[in-house]
Amino acid sequence: MISLPTYFIHISDTHIGPTKDYRRHGFASYPCAQKMVDIINAFPHRPDFVIHTGDVVTNPHDDSYKLAAELFDQLDVPIYFATGNHDTAKDIRKFLKMGPKTDLMDDELVYRFDVNGERFLVIDGRADDTLDPHGNISEPQLEILRRECSAEGPPLTIFLHYPLWPINSTWFDSHMMVINAAELHDVFLQARNRLRGVFHGHIHMPLQMVKDGISYTCAPSTFAQFAAWPGATQPAFVPDAPGYAFVQLVGDQTIVRQHTFEREEFSDEDTAERTLPQAVGFREPIRKVVPDPTKTE
Numbered sequence: 001m002i003s004l005p006t007y008f009i010h011i012s013d014t015h016i017g018p019t020k021d022y023r024r025h026g027f028a029s030y031p032c033a034q035k036m037v038d039i040i041n042a043f044p045h046r047p048d049f050v051i052h053t054g055d056v057v058t059n060p061h062d063d064s065y066k067l068a069a070e071l072f073d074q075l076d077v078p079i080y081f082a083t084g085n086h087d088t089a090k091d092i093r094k095f096l097k098m099g100p101k102t103d104l105m106d107d108e109l110v111y112r113f114d115v116n117g118e119r120f121l122v123i124d125g126r127a128d129d130t131l132d133p134h135g136n137i138s139e140p141q142l143e144i145l146r147r148e149c150s151a152e153g154p155p156l157t158i159f160l161h162y163p164l165w166p167i168n169s170t171w172f173d174s175h176m177m178v179i180n181a182a183e184l185h186d187v188f189l190q191a192r193n194r195l196r197g198v199f200h201g202h203i204h205m206p207l208q209m210v211k212d213g214i215s216y217t218c219a220p221s222t223f224a225q226f227a228a229w230p231g232a233t234q235p236a237f238v239p240d241a242p243g244y245a246f247v248q249l250v251g252d253q254t255i256v257r258q259h260t261f262e263r264e265e266f267s268d269e270d271t272a273e274r275t276l277p278q279a280v281g282f283r284e285p286i287r288k289v290v291p292d293p294t295k296t297e
Contacts, residue, residue, distance in 0.1 A: 004116040009040055010245040012053040012161075012201025013221035015086065016071070018063035025224060025237050029058075031264035032223035032242045033071055039244075039261060041076045047246070048115050049077055049099055051122075053201035053219065054084025054161030056092065065095035072096065083109045083126045084161040084202065085133050104144050112148065118196075118249055121148055123160040125178055133202070135162030135178040142180075142187060149191040155249070156191050158198045163218060165211060167203065169228035171235055176203055188214055196254045199247070203228065206243060206258045217256055219245045223263070 014033045015024050022029060040050060052072075057064035072079050078099025083089045089109035101113040101122075108124040123145065125135030137145070149156070164181035166173040178184055188195060189212060197215040204226040207218040220243035227236045241260035248255040 005251075006116045006118050006249040007045060007047045008115075008247050008249075009043070009047045009050045010053065010199050010217075010219040010247055011036060011050060011222055012219040013055040013084070013204055013223075014052070014068070015055055015058045015221070015223060016064055016068045017058055018061055018067065020067065022058075024058055027224040027237070028264065029223040030067070030071075033068075035261060035264050036222045036242070036244060037071060037074050041074070043246075047077055050075060050079040051120075051159050051199065052079060052081045053159055053199060054082045055086045055201065056081060056084065056096070058086055060086065060088045060091045062091075062095075065091050069095045069097070080113065080120075080122060080159070081109070082122050082159050082161050082201075083124045085126055085135070087126065089124055089126070104148070105141060108138065108141055110141055110144060114154070117154055119154040119156045121145075121156060121158045123158060125160045125162040127179065131179065133176055135160070135202075137178060137180055137184050142183065145184070145187045146190070149187050149195075151190055151193065153191070153194060155196055156194050157196045157249070157254075158188065160198070160200050162202050163200050163207075164198075164216060165209060167207060167209075167228055168230050169232050170230075171233055172203060172226075172228050185211065185214070196249060197256075199245075204237075205240075206245070208256070215254065217245070219243070220258070220260070 015029045016033055020030045056068050080098050081092050081096055092109055101111045104110045110124050112121045125137055127134050127136035162178045164178050164185055192213055197217055199217050201219055203218055204221040206220045209216050222242045224237050225240040227238045242263055243260040246257045
């Protein structure tokens, strides 16, 4: 069966805070997310859905999720979410509406949905806090994924928050990947002949790579981008524009168009690359709203 053309918009790492004027590393996240919603609703070609690959909020607090829910409820098309290291599956289920789907686990946010004969699979890579900002796929989830990623079936696209592979930047390669990436990749290889691609976020930059015939694509953050130069031993933000990807599944092609848009608010202190003093632990403690002034970020 030949699938109909399917279009989706890939966004990631909105990092919405408890108030609309919340700023992270000098950047205002909410105005950019609002502009992203406006862009989607005015898009020249209506997408079938939006996928958000995690870090909806910065801290998993009720006020942040309520603000996110109010924002994404403005979308004219269905939206789906993956769990980021700043999110919790429980809060996403509680606060955020999603399109029709089939849940595959009760505790972790793992589910599938179908559009125009295409199969979409969302994976939960959120690891224990002690492993943050790494991702990890639990053994019960791997068992489910082995069944879902069989050799036979409809065209398949996979979403998760975390990258699997090194990007040739020392700090990122040491801290940001899925810990059991090789095992997860082996699961994906089962479906290689029907797998259109794997889409993720977490590293705040547009990036594509291919491994063993499988395409891995990262969407930029909707508000702030990381630098990840070869040999870099600390993470840094750069004043690159917010962005998103428009993905087209047409025939046997997967077409990914990366777009940027003008930032709504920008801090003068961030007109140049700025190194972050904290090397690990991007996720702040659960339910903490105001950062501890005794700790650097």
